[in-house]
Amino acid sequence: xxxxxxxxxxxxxxxxxxxxxxxxxxxxxxxxxxxxxxxxxxxxxxxxxxxxxxxxxxxxxxxxxxxxxxxxxxxxxxxxxxxxxxxxxxxxxxxxxxxxxxxxxxxxxxxxxxxxxxxxxxxxxxxxxxxxxxxxxxxxxxxxxxxxxxxxxxxxxxxxxxxxxxxxxxxxxxxxxxxxxxxxxxxxxxxxxxxxxxxxxxxxxxxxxxxxxxxxxxxxxxxxxxxxxxxxxxxxxxxxxxxxxxxxxxxxxxxxxxxxxxxxxxxxxxxxxxxxxxxxxxxxxxxxxxxxxxxxxxxxxxxxxxxxxxxxxxxxxxxxxxxxxxxxxxxxxxxxxxxxxxxxxxxxxxxxxxxxxxxxxxxxxxxxxxxxxxxxxxxxxxxxxxxxxxxxxxxxxxxxxxxxxxxxxxxxxxxxxxxxxxxxxxxxxxxxxxxxxxxxxxxxx
Amino acid sequence: xxxxxxxxxxxxxxxxxxxxxxxxxxxxxxxxxxxxxxxxxxxxxxxxxxxxxxxxxxxxxxxxxxxxxxxxxxxxxxxxxxxxxxxxxxxxxxxxxxxxxxxxxxxxxxxxxxxxxxxxxxxxxxxxxxxxxxxxxxxxxxxxxxxxxxxxxxxxxxxxxxxxxxxxxxxxxxxxxxxxxxxxxxxxxxxxxxxxxxxxxxxxxxxxxxxxxxxxxxxxxxxxxxxxxxxxxxxxxxxxxxx
Numbered sequence: 284x285x286x287x288x289x290x291x292x293x294x295x296x297x298x299x300x301x302x303x304x305x306x307x308x309x310x311x312x313x314x315x316x317x318x319x320x321x322x323x324x325x326x327x328x329x330x331x332x333x334x335x336x337x338x339x340x341x342x343x344x345x346x347x348x349x350x351x352x353x354x355x356x357x358x359x360x361x362x363x364x365x366x367x368x369x370x371x372x373x374x375x376x377x378x379x380x381x382x383x384x385x386x387x388x389x390x391x392x393x394x395x396x397x398x399x400x401x402x403x404x405x406x407x408x409x410x411x412x413x414x415x416x417x418x419x420x421x422x423x424x425x426x427x428x429x430x431x432x433x434x435x436x437x438x439x440x441x442x443x444x445x446x447x448x449x450x451x452x453x454x455x456x457x458x459x460x461x462x463x464x465x466x467x468x469x470x471x472x473x474x475x476x477x478x479x480x481x482x483x484x485x486x487x488x489x490x491x492x493x494x495x496x497x498x499x500x501x502x503x504x505x506x507x508x509x510x511x512x513x514x515x516x517x518x519x520x521x522x523x524x525x526x527x528x529x530x531x532x533x534x535x536x537x538x539x540x541x542x543x544x545x546x547x548x549x550x551x552x553x554x555x556x557x558x559x560x561x562x563x564x565x566x567x568x569x570x571x572x573x574x575x576x577x578x579x580x581x582x583x584x585x586x587x588x589x590x591x592x593x594x595x596x597x598x599x600x601x602x603x604x605x606x607x608x609x610x611x612x613x614x615x616x617x618x619x620x621x622x623x624x625x626x627x628x629x630x631x632x633x634x635x636x637x638x639x640x641x642x643x644x645x646x647x648x649x650x651x652x653x654x655x656x657x658x659x660x661x662x663x664x665x666x667x668x669x670x671x672x673x674x675x676x677x678x679x680x681x682x683x684x685x686x687x688x689x690x691x692x693x694x695x696x697x698x699x700x701x702x703x704x705x706x707x708x709x710x711x712x713x714x715x716x717x718x719x720x721x722x723x724x725x726x727x728x
Numbered sequence: 729x730x731x732x733x734x735x736x737x738x739x740x741x742x743x744x745x746x747x748x749x750x751x752x753x754x755x756x757x758x759x760x761x762x763x764x765x766x767x768x769x770x771x772x773x774x775x776x777x778x779x780x781x782x783x784x785x786x787x788x789x790x791x792x793x794x795x796x797x798x799x800x801x802x803x804x805x806x807x808x809x810x811x812x813x814x815x816x817x818x819x820x821x822x823x824x825x826x827x828x829x830x831x832x833x834x835x836x837x838x839x840x841x842x843x844x845x846x847x848x849x850x851x852x853x854x855x856x857x858x859x860x861x862x863x864x865x866x867x868x869x870x871x872x873x874x875x876x877x878x879x880x881x882x883x884x885x886x887x888x889x890x891x892x893x894x895x896x897x898x899x900x901x902x903x904x905x906x907x908x909x910x911x912x913x914x915x916x917x918x919x920x921x922x923x924x925x926x927x928x929x930x931x932x933x934x935x936x937x938x939x940x941x942x943x944x945x946x947x948x949x950x951x952x953x954x955x956x957x958x959x960x961x962x963x964x965x966x967x968x969x970x971x
Contacts, residue, residue: 350768
């Protein structure tokens with residue numbers, strides 16, 4: 284039971300034809316596995332590159348039931364296709380929030396686990412899978428295995444951050460965190476250059492949430508000028524609305540068509556950045572913002588990925604180990620700024636310690652995320668950056684990648700990769716689960 | 729508390745409607761041939777909307793039992809939504825009357841029978857609403873799927889007549905005419921993306937029409953225009969067309 288369709292990641296590059304079937308139950312998933320060939324489970328397709336692309340995909344969007352919720356502990360058991368958006372809609376009004384959230388709420392639980400996503404609280408809360416107490420995975424033989432940090436540990440560690448390559452995630456139990464309001468007390472701090480900005484992270488290291496935006500057009504002495512946003516969940520007495528847990532529905536701004544390729548040119552970007560930075564600088568001190576504007580500013584613009592035009596874009600996120608220091612970060616940023624190939628904003632964050640999940644991206648150090656239009660000059664630049672990042676012991680985030688080489692991947696993930704390949708070989712000897720990315724990175728043949 | 733009875737509750741459109749009406753505070757009675765298939769959906773609806781949800785076994789083809797089924801509902805629902813339908817063996821039925829009968833009964837005779845009972849009960853009570861999900865396939869018979877289409881044509885006419893008869897009573901009848909919908913029923917068909925609705929969209933349209941008091945709802949809305957054109961093609965041309 285499947286139909287042909289054309290899919291891409293959120294970056295709209297690359298694009299591929301596939302056959303999609305929808306799974307509504309474990310039985311459907313098993314039936315899909317009975318047919319030969321590569322398959323991959325897929326949720327909302329918000330990974331940017333080719334991590335969720337495969338010749339046959341199993342959409343989990345109809346596998347989206349909430350199965351149990353413990354009002355005392357906040358433990359939610361649900362099927363893999365439930366989105367973070369749905370969880371927020373249901374549970375914020377009852378005083379619960381996601382333990383970790385990426386920059387979009389339009390990802391499924393299955394996707395959040397497969398990418399082991401991180402958020403602005405990585406330095407205190409780790410990544411998403413650190414809050415997953417157990418999950419159910421259908422492996423290539425059609426059996427459903429219950430996995431947790433204690434049970435089927437190797438499979439759990441390979442599945443968290445494993446991009447769907449170990450099987451089909453059917454269900455998971457996630458621990459939500461209690462909140463008093465739907466608001467965040469945000470402090471925005473302007474910094475004139477990279478040294479100042481990184482110093483601000485140190486000053487605000489106790490903040491629950493912290494992230495910075497860097498103006499990539501600023502060069503020389505002001506390179507790395509940016510704004511650090513620090514945030515805390517606001518308490519009840521800070522919020523004046525009648526019910527501090529309820530937000531008005533978001534009005535979405537549509538981008539109805541792909542912008543022409545010249546829309547984002549150095550001039551328009553410069554105008555945007557200057558006005559943005561001046562705006563943020565005008566209101567110093569803390570302010571109350573609702574959780575949607577704090578965590579998901581881009582979700583307000585439906586299909587914002589279309590502003591890069593029909594050729595699509597690539598996201599590039601790397602992390603450098605602490606040993607590389609701010610100097611290492613400066614080296615890479617300088618190359619990006621000098622090349623001037625497009626990314627007008629970069630997102631900077633200081634990660635805390637990584638976890639035991641094998642292909643999980645975060646490790647202690649600086650991480651920077653940028654986007655670029657998908658064009659040859661950009662690919663050349665990124666290959667050069669890959670080499671420097673590998674040399675410093677850093678790595679690239681698989682969920683955003685569409686172009687790194689197998690070599691860069693192997694260097695970045697190092698010996699951990701052997702552990703992944705071992706589990707993959709044991710549970711999926713025929714490499715049923717594969718993506719365009721896993722082939723490119725030579726994880727699967 | 730308002731209760732909505734959903735017949736054929738395992739269908740994708742029914743499930744989407746269950747969510748939409750539950751979000752509005754309706755409690756639900758989900759009727760299906762195999763109600764235990766709905767266990768996960770019941771939990772989901774309870775967790776999300778904090779409402780009462782019950783399941784009951786119901787076989788639309790077992791028409792002898794319909795009266796007892798409807799009388800056993802306690803309380804009597806405020807409204808009923810019928811999402812029962814099948815395209816199974818639709819092609820085989822073109823040449824085999826044995827296979828034609830279940831298609832006609834599942835899509836038309838059975839739904840008409842149970843809705844007749846609901847209509848009578850609602851009319852006596854003096855309140856209620858009936859939402860019947862038919863299909864644009866019933867607007868004109870096509871060579872490739874007229875077994876299904878003719879049954880839906882019957883169902884559409886039934887709903888239209890029922891609406892006409894109950895016009896003076898406080899019972900509303902709403903006909904839903906979906907075009908292509910991405911569901912289990914159409915999973916193997918290559919549907920044109922622009923004309924194909926997701927079940928959520930169908931449910932949203934149904935709910936909007938129910939709120940507004942619309943009698944006939946095409947979903948997606950563009951199907952109103954498409955069917956207007958198709959219905960006006962002269963028969964001497966239509967009969968030669970491959971649709």
